Amino acid sequence: MPDPSRDLAERLYGTPPDRFVAARDAAVAEARRAGDPATAREIAKLRRPTVAAWLVNLLAIRRPELVADLADLAEALRTAQRDLRGPKLRELSAQRRAVVAALVAEARTLAADTEGAPPAGRLPLAEVESTLNAALADTGVAAQVRSGRLLRSTSYAGFGEVPRPQLRLLTGGAAEPSTGKPSTAEPPAGKPSAGKTRTGERPGRAGPRERAEQAGHRTDRAEQADRAARARAAERAERAERAERAERAKQRRALERELAKARTDQDRAETELIGATTAERDAADALTAIEAELAELERRRAGAEQEVSRRKLARRTAERAATAARRRTGEVEGALEALLAEEGAAGTGDDTAD
Structure with a gap:
């Protein structure tokens, strides 16, 4: 079945736990609307993390x-533990405490910048710290931390890496694993055991031949101890050189990552600067065009206002003329009616006289 996309998983596991279920259900519904029921089922299987696990996922x-730097530090710690390098281990342990404290502080900052996050006083930062320490000791926990899908915090109560390195006892010969049990090996052939004597010799006294053999044995043991000491010194020097090379390689990788990030940030900033400059120029051009249009509209408005005034004056003049004409028409009509009335009266009188 298809797994949810990385972007979707990061979005869900970067969501505060109180909002995780709602965000997951919305993603399930969206997958179903898109006609992808298999992906919807896989999304529905995602489980809500605890607050501490959510902080580690952030x-x-x-x-x-920063999580990659934690993995590099864990590898350096494991190397120092395997090589039994006390001073380097103490140095790395101090570095571990500083790195974990910085990561806890960064988690608190990320939570403060996330909408819907719990208040700072309720953040389980101690659980975050124990989980990061466990990631330094356990590669399985480290893998879960790097995945960004941690569901709950964890802790490690042991010492050193998991599994612990097997300690070895270095002798003049080959190195053998130390089991912590008393040795039951028989003394080498040709060497008498303590408390035993050769046949015919009295206990507590040795003849010239035995004394010579004992002196030879002591010389052999001294030579073996000297060779073992030189071998241990050479091995310590070789381990120190390997650790120094590893430290330099780690510093180089860290600087290369920092340089790559700085270049990426610079490219992004340069791109944003170009975009901002272009946007500013376009906005200025648009403002100039609007101002020109506004000036033209103001000019046209003034002309229109003058035209309205002229038309208003003409209307008033026409109204006065119309009023005068109506009044004149009424006067003429009245005069005509009077004249007609007079003519009618005169005609009636003439008819009566006849």
């Missing part, structure tokens, strides 16, 4: 370079 999602 680090893996938003600060993966």
Whole structure:
């Protein structure tokens, strides 16, 4: 079945736990609307993380370079433990405490910048710290931390890496695993055991031949101890050189990552600057065009206002003329009616006289 996309998983596991279920259900519904029921079922299987696990997931999602540094430190710690390098181990342990404290502080900052996150006083930062320490000791936990899908916090109560390195006892010969049990080996052939004597010799006294053999044995043991000491010194020097090379390689990788990030940030900033400059120029051009249009509209408005005034004056003049004409028409009609009335009266009188 298809797994949810990385972007979707990061979005869900970067969501505060109180909002995880709602965001997951919305993603399931969206997958179903898109006609992808298999993906919808896989999304529905995702489980809500605890607050501490969510904080660790924020680090893996938003600060993966810091989590990568944690993995490098874990490898250096394991190397120092395997090589039994006390001073280097103490130095790395101090570095571990500083790195874990910085990661916890970064998790608190990321939570403060996330909408819907719990208040700072309720963040389980101690659980975050124990989980990061467990990731330094356990490669399985480290893988879960890097995945950004951690569901709950964890801790490691042991010492050193998991599994612990097997300690070895270095002798003049080949190195053998130390089991912590008393040795039951028989003394080498040709060497008498303590408390035993050769046949015919009295206990507590040795003849010239035995004394010579004992002196030879002591010389052999001294030579073996000297060779073992030189071998141990050479091995320590070789381990120190390997550790120094590993440290330099780690520093180089860290600087290369920092340089790559700085270049990426610079490219992004340069791109944003170009875009902002272009947008500013376009906005200025648009403002100039609007101002020109506004000036033209103002000019046209003034002309229109003058035209309205002229038309208003002409209307008033026409109204006065119409009023005068109506009044004149009424006067003429009245005069005509009077004249007609007079003519009618005169005609009636003439008819009566006849």
